[in-house]
Every structure is written in C-alpha cells, then in structure tokens.
Amino acid sequence: MERVEQNVMEPVGNVNLEETKLEVTRRFKRFLFKLELALQQKGMMLFLIGFLLGRALILSHLTPFALPFFASVFMIRRDRAPIVFIGLLSGALTLSIGNLVYTFAVISLFLIAFRLSRQFRKEELNALPFFVFFTTITVKLAFTYVNQQQTLSLYDGLMALIEAGLTFILTLIFMQSIPLLSIHKRKTSLKTEEIVSLIILLASILTGTIGWRLYGLSVEHIFSRYLVLLFAYVAGATVGSTVGVVTGLIFSLANVSSFYQMSLLAFGGLLGGLLKEGKKFGAAAGMLVATLLIGMYGEENVSLIPTLYETLAAIMLLFLTPRNLTERVAKHIPGTPEHSHHQQQYLKKIRDVTANRVEQFSSVFQALSKSFAQSGRLHEETSEERELDYFLGNVTEKTCQTCFKKEQCWTKNFHKTYELMREATLDLEEGTLSGSVAREMEKHCVRAKRVQEVIQQELAHLQANQKLKQQVQESRKLVADQLLGVSKVMDDFAKEIQKERENHHNQEEQIHEALQSFGLEVEKIDIYSLQKGNVDIDMVFPYAGGHGECEKLVAPMLSDILGETILVQNEEYTGFPGGYCYATFRSAKAFVVETGVAFAAKGGGLVSGDCYSTIDLGVGKYAVAISDGMGNGVRAHHESNETLNLLQKILQSGIDEKVAIKSINSVLSLRTTDEIFSTLDLSIIDLQNATAKFLKIGSSPSFIKRGSKIIKIEAGNLPMGILREVDVDIVSEQLKAGDLLIMMSDGVFEGAKHVENHDLWMKRKIGEIETNDPQEVADLIMEKVIRAGGGGIEDDMTVVVTKIEHNMPKWAAIPVTKLKKKKNAS
Known part of the structure; x- marks a missing residue:
C-alpha cells in the first residue's frame, strides 16, 4: 500500500517542482528587467560608469577618460549629463583632491567653450573631438604650470599632448559605444567598429577598478577575464582574442606591472573561443589552460595560486550569467547562430507574404487555363451535330424554300428527307455520290441536280470553316497549356522566393x-x-496571465505613436507559465461595410442566371460585383459565375481594375463562338477614405441613398464578350458614413410593369424605404419590384445593398507622445 501511494505521489511532486522552477525563472527575469529598467531610467548605470572612469588612470597619472565620456553623454543624452558629471567627480575624489579639481576644471572649461562657440559652429558632432582636444591640452598645461611653480619642460608638454590625443580618440570611440549601452538601442547587428568601440569602453571602465582587492584577489583581473570569457563563449575565438588583446593593452597602459595580462587574456580568449562548442565548460576550460600556461611559464614575480583563484572567480561569474543575457549579446554580433536565427525570423514573414502573392498570381493563370480547357471540351462534344444542322439549313434555304413540293418533303416526310440529304452530304464529302443515294434522290426530289450542286458548294465553305475552327481549338488548347505552364512556374518560384526585411x-x-x-x-x-x-x-511579450494587455494597452499606444488606429489581429500564448505571448498588430480600417442580398430566379426556378460576389481584396479595399449571364438557366448561370470567379482571382492578385476587366473580356470573347455574353456591375470601395469606383459593363444603374437624397450611378459600356477590345469607363464617387449603395441586375431595374421611366420609379421606391438595415432594404426593394410586376418573376433578379459606416475602435488611443513631452518638461 505504501509503495502504491508513493508511485501516485511522485508525478504530483514532479509537476509541483517543475512549476516552482518556472515561477522562480519568471520572477528572476522580472527582477532583471526591473533592475535594468531602473538603471537606465534613473541614470544609475551612467553614474556608475562615470564613477569608474573618473578614477581610471593611464601611465599612473594621466586621466584621459573623464572629459570624452562627459562630452559624449552631453551630446547624445544631454538630460543625463548632470548625473555623469557627479559620477566623474565622485570617482576623481577617490584618487585625490587634485584629480577632483582637475576633472571639475576641464569639464567646466569645455562647457563654457562649447557654449560660447555655439553661433560659430555648424556640425556639433564633427567639432566635438576638437573641443575636447584643445580643452584638455589647455587645462593640463595650466595645472602643470601651477603645480611645478610656474615652469614647464618639454616632457610636460609631451605628456599634455599625449593625454589630449588620447581624449580626441576616446571621444570618437565613446560617441559610437555609448548608444549601445542604452536599453532602447535595438539594432539587429553591430558593425566591427561598434564592437571594438564597445570593448574599449568596457575595458576603460574596468581600469577604474585597479587597486581594488577582494579576499586578496584583484577585482580588475576577475572582471577582465570574465569579460573575455563572456565574448569568447558568445562569439568565438576571433572576438574573444580581440577582447583579450584590447583589454590587456588598456590595462598595461594603466598599470605597467599588468603587461603580462595582455598575453593571458588574449590566449584565454583564443582557447575559450575555440572550445566554445563545449558551452560554458569549454570556454572555462580554455581560460583555465591559458592561466596555467602563462602562470607557469610567464613572469617569475607572478604567483600562480592567486592568478588561478582569479580565473576560477571569473569562471564562476560566467556560470552565474543568465542565458537570456548571453543570447541578447550574441544576437547583436554577426556570425553567431543567435544572430543568424534572428535575421531569419526577420525575413520569414516578408518571404511568406511575397510567396503568397506569387501563389495568387499562379492561381489566376491556373483558373484561366482551366476555363479555356473546359470550354474546348464542351464545344468538341456538340460541334459536329450542330455544324451538320447548320449546313443542311443553308442547303435547304437555297434549294427547298422556293420549291412547290417543300410542304410535301419537309412537313409530311421530314425524317426521310433529312436522312436522304444527310447521306448525300456524307457521300459528296468523301468524293462522289453513290448510285443508290443518287437514284433515291431522283425519285424523291424534283431538284436533285440543284441540291447536289448546292451541297458541293456549301461543302467547300464547311471544310474551310472546320479548318478555321480546328485552328481556333488548337490555339485555345495552346493558350490553356501556356497558362498552366506559367502557373506552374510561378508556383515553384513562390516556394523559393526570398526577400530582405x-x-x-x-x-x-x-x-x-x-x-x-x-x-x-x-x-x-x-x-x-x-x-x-x-x-x-x-x-513577443513574456506571458503575464492573459489580461488583455495587447488590446487594452499596446494597441492604443501604437495608435498614438503611428498616428492611426491599430488593432490586435492575432494573439497566441505558449500555454505554460513563464512562456511568451505572440501578438500581431495591423491597421484598422477607417470604414467598415455591411452587406444585404436578395435574389430570385425567373419563374421561381432554382437556378438563376445572375450571380453576385463580395470580395475582400486584402489591401484596404472591398469589392461588390453582380454579373448577369445572357438568358436564363444553367448556361447563363455558368457564364455569370465564371465571370465573377475570374474577376475575384484577378482582383485579389493585385491587378488594376481596368486590366482585370479587359482580361476577362478577352477570355469571354476568345473561349466561345456562341453569342453568350455577360454583364458586370462592379464597385470597389476604399475602406480608408470611403471613395468608390464603379465599373459598369452593360449593367443597370446603381443608386446611393444618402438620407433623403438618391444619387444615380450609370455608364454605357457593352456587355463583355461582344468586342475583342472594350473601353472601360470608371465612375468615381465619394461615399459618406451612413450611405447605402444599392446595386441591381436588369431584372430588378426593369421588373416593374407599365412604368415609362424606370429611373424615377426606382428612386421614388428607394426614397420611401425608412430602414437603414442593408438586408431589410434589399428585401423591401425585391418585394416592391415583384408587386409592381404583377406578382410574377419575368427575369432573374438580384439586388445587393452595402452600408458604409465609420469603424469605431473598442479602445481609444493612449497619448504616449503628450505624456512624454510633459515628462521631459518637468
């Protein structure tokens, strides 16, 4: 019994332990985030950096770091300059009163000179290093002159020039590296110059720790090796050895006795980077080996045991470094897997969007190919019988129409006459008329010779016609194959396409x-x-319980920043504590539409020759279309439906409206020899500004109901498929919120009987409608037309009503920019 209870309790204990680990990790991340935020917003990080740089020395008495750091912060983050000034003075005070006075004097003279020369300079950033140079050399010579009782030597001048030159170079370096320390600097990758500048800044900061000891261990040695270990583990041998060389060089300038550190740091960075595949253990092993080798075969006055302890302390700091920090550093260094992964994520969505657009073009060509191929198969099945009927009709018209025995042959003996002429046609098509058919023709027809002559004449036209149709059929098949091939090529291209973000x-x-x-x-x-x-x-946000932060805070703040309404389009959670929330934000449309439809087939049938479609074009545009195939029934429905399908695919691919209409017209005119045409009533509404474009191809007028005002929209273009080239007239109209756009087929517009002016009648009936609901308006118009038509449905009827309204977001924008201005002003 105890064993069973133990087995049951073990999974529960594991679950609780896992949840505890996730909670600890989440709280630790929050603590680091709040700490980093406090250091940045309160300026504590810049204060600490200023404190360490204020006490950093080179060649035991040169202090070239203070003024370049202050000048760079003064130009980049002027609001943080007072905090940096206090930090520099505090650091200088730890050295001596003289250093405090010197630092105060050089910064004060810089501010005065910079202020006085404001009206004479044009490029502040370009002039800054020169101001720093001349300020430093002036103050340095003045202090040396006072301290040495009004005497200056060549050595003093040379040292002042060296310090001024260093301040000139450090100013250029700090101007590049200080922005990289900001929490707001989110560049996806750093250039080589920026990486080196950042390393020099960090090494310069570490020189401020020279002389500090903890339990007999040198603090600067621990942190310099930790810095080398961190970059070697993150970026590899190249960057690791570079960090070691730069850091060791600056340390050796600050303290000549630390010259051997450059060899240890460079060698440790190289070995640690080479062994980075072993993760932190590999980098630590490389630094440990370098420490042992340099310690055993290096300088004789260096003790191995303290050096080894310092390396172990740096290794411990590396293992305590959170993975989140190393990944953030690696993400900004080119060549690292984290940087490559980050770049791939940037490119992924653009690549997907572009591939999707190419796939839409592919589907357009595929639909065109299918349309041509289906049309060819339908005509092949019915063409032979139909051509024979047309042929015999032409022969009969030229021979039997004026014959006195026409009634006897075609009314009383239709089947015999038809079969006889059919057999004669088939024989003459092969060459000669057979004897039996000739004798039968002589007995049955009084104009047998004339009939044979006309058949032979018409056969020549028939053969020419058949040859031409065969060529058309082959051309149609060729076009279908070509379109299908283009579709296949574009589909393959969509899978391979790549585009930079x-x-x-x-x-x-x-x-x-x-x-x-x-x-x-x-x-x-x-x-x-x-x-x-x-x-x-x-x-991507850390998961905070799913309280609607994206919808209630983030989207309203983005709305203020970007100057337009932003909404959350998609929001996904990883589903476990300590996970992440992935949110997509898109522009909200200024207007929204609501559509109502009413339709009826002729005579109350099931299949209507009218078709309608509402299309979201995906680029802030909305299309409404009605197509009326000529006639009624299945064939008319097929033509109108095919027209709308082609229209939808072409418009969604992003092709211009005029080009889309002309493409559809060419397809309809080429793919059939029958006189079957389609009308098209198309309106495209821009949901950002409510402008509407109307393209009417043989269709009835449309109406806009704006309160009590009725606006008529019409254009006079022939139906599609009649002419090979069609001129498309576009009518534009500015819609307003609350407008009702009413589109209808000719069955609705001309459905009322005994009405002389259909325009005035329709306007009056629309004006009588009091409701603004689009579906109710469509139903009422249909009812009024059917009642006015005597209760019958004489033609296919379709009416589509679209209502335009302002898009009212659920949450108002949060005025981030105003709050920021108030905060800066205070």
Whole structure:
C-alpha cells in the first residue's frame, strides 16, 4: 500500500517542482528587467560608469577618460549629463583632491567653450573631438604650470599632448559605444567598429577598478577575464582574442606591472573561443589552460595560486550569467547562430507574404487555363451535330424554300428527307455520290441536280470553316497549356522566393521606449510594414496571465505613436507559465461595410442566371460585383459565375481594375463562338477614405441613398464578350458614413410593369424605404419590384445593398507622445 501511494505521489511532486522552477525563472527575469529598467531610467548605470572612469588612470597619472565620456553623454543624452558629471567627480575624489579639481576644471572649461562657440559652429558632432582636444591640452598645461611653480619642460608638454590625443580618440570611440549601452538601442547587428568601440569602453571602465582587492584577489583581473570569457563563449575565438588583446593593452597602459595580462587574456580568449562548442565548460576550460600556461611559464614575480583563484572567480561569474543575457549579446554580433536565427525570423514573414502573392498570381493563370480547357471540351462534344444542322439549313434555304413540293418533303416526310440529304452530304464529302443515294434522290426530289450542286458548294465553305475552327481549338488548347505552364512556374518560384526585411530601427526604439515607460516588458519587436493603412507589426511579450494587455494597452499606444488606429489581429500564448505571448498588430480600417442580398430566379426556378460576389481584396479595399449571364438557366448561370470567379482571382492578385476587366473580356470573347455574353456591375470601395469606383459593363444603374437624397450611378459600356477590345469607363464617387449603395441586375431595374421611366420609379421606391438595415432594404426593394410586376418573376433578379459606416475602435488611443513631452518638461 505504501509503495502504491508513493508511485501516485511522485508525478504530483514532479509537476509541483517543475512549476516552482518556472515561477522562480519568471520572477528572476522580472527582477532583471526591473533592475535594468531602473538603471537606465534613473541614470544609475551612467553614474556608475562615470564613477569608474573618473578614477581610471593611464601611465599612473594621466586621466584621459573623464572629459570624452562627459562630452559624449552631453551630446547624445544631454538630460543625463548632470548625473555623469557627479559620477566623474565622485570617482576623481577617490584618487585625490587634485584629480577632483582637475576633472571639475576641464569639464567646466569645455562647457563654457562649447557654449560660447555655439553661433560659430555648424556640425556639433564633427567639432566635438576638437573641443575636447584643445580643452584638455589647455587645462593640463595650466595645472602643470601651477603645480611645478610656474615652469614647464618639454616632457610636460609631451605628456599634455599625449593625454589630449588620447581624449580626441576616446571621444570618437565613446560617441559610437555609448548608444549601445542604452536599453532602447535595438539594432539587429553591430558593425566591427561598434564592437571594438564597445570593448574599449568596457575595458576603460574596468581600469577604474585597479587597486581594488577582494579576499586578496584583484577585482580588475576577475572582471577582465570574465569579460573575455563572456565574448569568447558568445562569439568565438576571433572576438574573444580581440577582447583579450584590447583589454590587456588598456590595462598595461594603466598599470605597467599588468603587461603580462595582455598575453593571458588574449590566449584565454583564443582557447575559450575555440572550445566554445563545449558551452560554458569549454570556454572555462580554455581560460583555465591559458592561466596555467602563462602562470607557469610567464613572469617569475607572478604567483600562480592567486592568478588561478582569479580565473576560477571569473569562471564562476560566467556560470552565474543568465542565458537570456548571453543570447541578447550574441544576437547583436554577426556570425553567431543567435544572430543568424534572428535575421531569419526577420525575413520569414516578408518571404511568406511575397510567396503568397506569387501563389495568387499562379492561381489566376491556373483558373484561366482551366476555363479555356473546359470550354474546348464542351464545344468538341456538340460541334459536329450542330455544324451538320447548320449546313443542311443553308442547303435547304437555297434549294427547298422556293420549291412547290417543300410542304410535301419537309412537313409530311421530314425524317426521310433529312436522312436522304444527310447521306448525300456524307457521300459528296468523301468524293462522289453513290448510285443508290443518287437514284433515291431522283425519285424523291424534283431538284436533285440543284441540291447536289448546292451541297458541293456549301461543302467547300464547311471544310474551310472546320479548318478555321480546328485552328481556333488548337490555339485555345495552346493558350490553356501556356497558362498552366506559367502557373506552374510561378508556383515553384513562390516556394523559393526570398526577400530582405526592411529595417525600422528608429520606430522600434520609439515603441520600445514607450512601452517600457509604462512598465511593459517587451521581448522582441518585428516591424514588417509602416505604410499608412497597412501597418504590420509582430511583438513577443513574456506571458503575464492573459489580461488583455495587447488590446487594452499596446494597441492604443501604437495608435498614438503611428498616428492611426491599430488593432490586435492575432494573439497566441505558449500555454505554460513563464512562456511568451505572440501578438500581431495591423491597421484598422477607417470604414467598415455591411452587406444585404436578395435574389430570385425567373419563374421561381432554382437556378438563376445572375450571380453576385463580395470580395475582400486584402489591401484596404472591398469589392461588390453582380454579373448577369445572357438568358436564363444553367448556361447563363455558368457564364455569370465564371465571370465573377475570374474577376475575384484577378482582383485579389493585385491587378488594376481596368486590366482585370479587359482580361476577362478577352477570355469571354476568345473561349466561345456562341453569342453568350455577360454583364458586370462592379464597385470597389476604399475602406480608408470611403471613395468608390464603379465599373459598369452593360449593367443597370446603381443608386446611393444618402438620407433623403438618391444619387444615380450609370455608364454605357457593352456587355463583355461582344468586342475583342472594350473601353472601360470608371465612375468615381465619394461615399459618406451612413450611405447605402444599392446595386441591381436588369431584372430588378426593369421588373416593374407599365412604368415609362424606370429611373424615377426606382428612386421614388428607394426614397420611401425608412430602414437603414442593408438586408431589410434589399428585401423591401425585391418585394416592391415583384408587386409592381404583377406578382410574377419575368427575369432573374438580384439586388445587393452595402452600408458604409465609420469603424469605431473598442479602445481609444493612449497619448504616449503628450505624456512624454510633459515628462521631459518637468
């Protein structure tokens, strides 16, 4: 019994342990995020950096770091300059009163000179290093002159020039590296110069720890080796050895006794980077081996045991470094797997969107190919019998119409006469008339010779006709095959297509800053489009319980930042504590539409020759179309339905409306020799500004109901399929919120009997309708027309009513920009 209870309790214990680990991880991430946020927003990080740089020395008495750091912060983050100034003075004070006075004097003189020369300079950033150079050399010479009792030597001048030169170079370096320390700097990758500048800044900061000891261990040695270990583990041997060389060189300049550190750090970075495939253990092993080798075969006055302890302390710091931090660093260094993965994620969605567009073009060509192929098969099945009937009809018209025995032959003996002429036609088509058929013709027909002559004449036209139709059929098949081939090529191309993601660094930084000022932690932002009305942004947030933050906070803040209404299109959760929320934000349309439809087939039948379609074109446009196939029944329904299918595929592929109409007209005129045509009534509404384009091809007028005002929309184009080339007239109209767009087929427009002016009658009936519900309006119009037609349905009827309204978002925009201005002003 105890064993059973133990087996039952073990899974529960494992689950609780796993949940506890996830909770601890989540809280630790939140703590790091809040700590980083506090350091950035309160300026504590810049204060600490200023403190360490204020006490950093080179060649035991040169302090070239303070002024370049202050000048760079003054130009890049002027609001943080006072905090940096206090940090630098605090660091200088730990060295001596003289260093404090010198630091205060050089920064003050820089501010005065920079202020006085404001009206004479044009490029502040380009002039900054020169101001730093001349300020440093002036103050350095003045302090040396005072300290040495009004005497200056060549050595003093040379040292002042060296320090001023270092400040000039460090200013250029700090101007590149300081922005990289900001939490808002979200560049996807760093250039080589930026990486080196950042390393120099970090190494310069570490020089401020020279002289600090913890339990007999040197703090600068521990952190310098940790820095090398971190970059070697993240970026490999090249970057690791570079960090080691740069850090060791700066340390050796700061303290000549630390010159051997450059060899240890460079060798440790190289070995650690080479062994990075072993994860943190590999990098640690490389640094440990380098420490042992340099310690045993290096300088004699260096003790191996303290050096080994310092390396072990750095290794411990590496193992304590959270994985999230190493991944963030690796993501910005080109050549790392994390950086490559990040770039691939950037490219993925653009690649998918482009491939989807190509696939839409492929489906258009495939539909055209299918249309041609189906048309060819239908005509092949019925062409022979139909051609024979037409042929015999022409022969009869030229011979039997004026014969006195026409009634006897075609009324009383129709089948015998038809079969006899059919046999004669088949014989003459092969060459000569057989004897039996000739004798039968002589007995049955008084104009047998004339009939044979006319048949031979018509056979020549028939053969020419058949040859031409065969050529058309072959051409139709060729076009179908070509279209299918193009479709296949584009489909293959869609699977291979690749396109670079457009970078929006400034906007990403602004969004990061706004969201984090509200205390929202953002893991990642991918901006794919900022086009007005077509914004597309993906974000990743740490899962916070699913309380609607994206809809209630993030989307309203984006609405204010981007200047248009943004909505959450999609939101997904990983489904476990400590996971992530993936959200997609898209532009909200300024207008929305609601559609109502009423239709009826002729005589109350089941199949109508009218077809309608409502199409979301996917680029902020909405299309409504009605097609009326000539006649009624299945054939008319097939023609109108095929017209709308082609229209939908072509428009959704992004082709211009005029080109789409002309393409459909060419298809309809080429694919059939029958006189079967289709009308088309198309309206395309832009949901951003409510402008509408109307294309009417042989269709009835449309009407716009705006309160008590009725506006008529019409155009005079022939139905599609009659002419090979058609001129498409586009009528544009500005719609307003509350408008009702009423489109109808000719069965509705001309359905009322005993009405002389259908325009006035329809306007009056539409004006009498009091409701604004589109479905009710469509039903009422249909009812009024049927009643006015005597209760019967003489033609296919279709009416489509579309209502345009403002899109009212659920949540108002949060004024982030105004809050930010108030905060800066205060």
